[in-house]
Amino acid sequence: MTASTYSKSAPWYQTLRGREAISFYLFILPWIIGFIVFTLGPIIASLGLSFTDYDIMLPPAFVGVDNYREMAADPLVYTSLYNTVYIVIFAVPLGMITAFGLALLLNQKVSFMAGYRTAYFIPSIVPAVASAALWLYLLQPQWGLVNAFLESFGLPGPGWLSSEVWSKPAIILILIWGTGGTMIIYLAGLQDIPLSLYEAAEIDGANDWNKFWRVTLPLMTPVIFFTLVLGIIGTFQIFAQIFVLTDGMGGPQNSTLVYVMYLYRNAFNFFRMGYASAMAWILFVLILILTWVQFRFASRWVYYESESADS
């Protein structure tokens, strides 16, 4: 029997290809199981639950789109959505700009670069609960460090977390404090830009300003895009810091009641699993649309080297 006839008659799972495929699926089996049980299953189940009334004790009762209809009339849904969007709109861009500015400064040949980098990065690894505890202390209106600092410049310190107007800016401030991770990503991106491009620009008579706008910024757009997409997804789900800062209340006057917090309240305080599932799906669809829009418009401003190589 020749080799070729053997391979023809052998079942697929004994061929080299077949055995490799079997190894592949065996290797990823734990992940597949986890994906089905803890991701795919729950996603489908949550869509199903969103059409029911369910308190875990009694079996779910089908109510059609009632949960969605109720959501449309629930003022706290709008309040929480508004608060979340407010925080996203300010915290994400401001965090990115701060991170980018710091990365630009650190990318120059400054001394103590490692020291600065560490100093700016460490707040980003402080656990959310600890950072909330710390800022609760620093933002005390009467004698907190932040207001003492403002007062030393003759500025009146706001009430921060006890003020309806200033509670959201306080959260944004805390989020910007933890932007060091993004800074590290930008710094690595900046260091990946080939020096030859700057040299070429210099020969063409470019000044620092031109170099920034024509070389640095375009080459950084893929990284900026990546941090924007993930930043929006992450900030839309903000929960831990605010829950700790406000004892789970989202106060004052619901001014920091964010979407996931209101979802949590429905699910785990009121045991309205159906309603919470509907809320989760609306958030999912919202994030999906936002992400899709960002990818859709990415080609307008995100620069990929391979594209320019073709043209």
Place this chain on the structure above:
Amino acid sequence: MSATIQSGERTHDAARVNPRLKQASKTGKSLLAHVILLTGCIFFVAPLLFMLSTSLKAMRQITRFPPEWIPDPVIWANYPAVFTYAPMHLYFFNTMIIVLPTVIGATLVSSLTAYAFARLRAPGKNAMFVLVLATLMLPSVVTLVPTYVLFAKIGWVGTFLPLTIPPLAGSAFYIFLLRQFFMTIPRELEDAALIDGCSRFRIYYNIVLPLAKPVLATVTIFAFMNAWNDYLGPLIYLGNKNQYTLSLGLQAFVQYQRSEWGLLMAASTMMIVPVIFIFFVAQKSFVQGITLTGLKG
């Protein structure tokens, strides 16, 4: 000589790119960079230093206004006092119960999956990888309620199991990170072993894993941090105070000992110090991990 001529001369000077002038502007620039960077440090570093300082202060100094930076006298009593309200050692132990399987899932299970994605060929592989990437962007809130219902139904709520079992299936983030690294390992190393009849698993275990030590260190750190920082998971699944993790314990502290700032800052310091310690020990792995996921995506 009029002022205009003078300034004209200066421009002329600059145009010739006088090396000394260039040097001076460089020093000026770096001085300016230092000034900005140091100012920035006030915002980024001062909060942590002040936390440390307050944790060593007596109550009567804490309430003084304007705030004082140097503890006088230095009081260590806040640290042991924390334990009278919150058994931090127990919370630490509970946190480690969650950290351990998370780290195992991240290093062993995720790396096995990542290796398969990086090297093995199989029908449907690309579709599978798209799923991995999709879960990476999936808001975790979507799965929150049904997962809770599932664990409630099988009687796991109130135990550590909902926090220790799911991570053992690996996670998309680590799979992605490890795959990126495995793709950079030259195939030739494995080809020789393959010709010698080595099984795929042995190649992964004996050749690839040892080469991946740096990235495994990175993944370990990320997994540790995630489990250490997790708040929502323990909040939902752990009810009993004896089961509290550090996150829950600190939150309870904030809730009930809110005005005992010295104690609260001591407790916060205790939760932050291990993280900072790990950062200093494994700084390289940290930075590498962030850049690996941030850029090659």
